[in-house]
Amino acid sequence: MSNPEDTRDKEPGAAGGDLPAEGVLSVEAQLDDLRRKSETYLDLAQRAQADFANYKRRTVQELEQKIRDANAALITQLLPVLDDFDRALAHVPPDIAEHSWPQGISLISQKFGNLLTQQGLEPIGEEGDIFDPRIHEAVAYEAHPVYDEGQVASVYRTGYRLRDRVLRPAQVVVARGSSRPSASAGGEPRSVGEGTNYP
Secondary structure (H helix, E strand, O other): OOOHHHHHHOOOOOOOOOOOHHHHHHHHHHHHHHHHHHHHHHHHHHHHHHHHHHHHHHHHHHHHHHHHHHHHHHHHHHHHHHHHHHHHHHOOOHHHOOOHHHHHHHHHHHHHHHHHHHOOEEEEOOOOOEOOOOOEEEEEEEOOOOOOOOEEEEEEEOEEEEOOEEEEOEEEEEEOOOOOOOOOHHHOOEOOOOOOOOO
């Protein structure tokens, strides 16, 4: 008669015995499933981290752009004040030119201009420049004895650029050129809009 304990020891899956093949496959399947899940979670975490980094960069760029736009809007509103200073100093009567009052106004104008220059403002449009519709606005087109066709003969109002952005184009008179006869009677200057397509 056989001993029941001997039979129990030889049963598959008993303590101290080898795992059945089905059990090994089940554990490996669970490990593969857990590995796939961990890779999925890692991928999601990396994507979330990249999205957050892009969000931070985009937020900083938008904030910087808003600051630039606000500065540009404020400086644009200050340009007429700069024009007023220039006009006032250009018409100081000679008998008071050396007086402390106009000299003080000149110093204030310089400080104001230096402040705007520090913000990146620079004047555009000078006599002799080649007309460029991106930075110039033609207000007249007239014959000129010195400048060639298409050059700026005179500046009616100074233009300004803030870094790479034109805040206000320079209003200029464009030379017709000394070698070209005037189309208007008596060589009188005419407005650009009066029968001419230039520039």
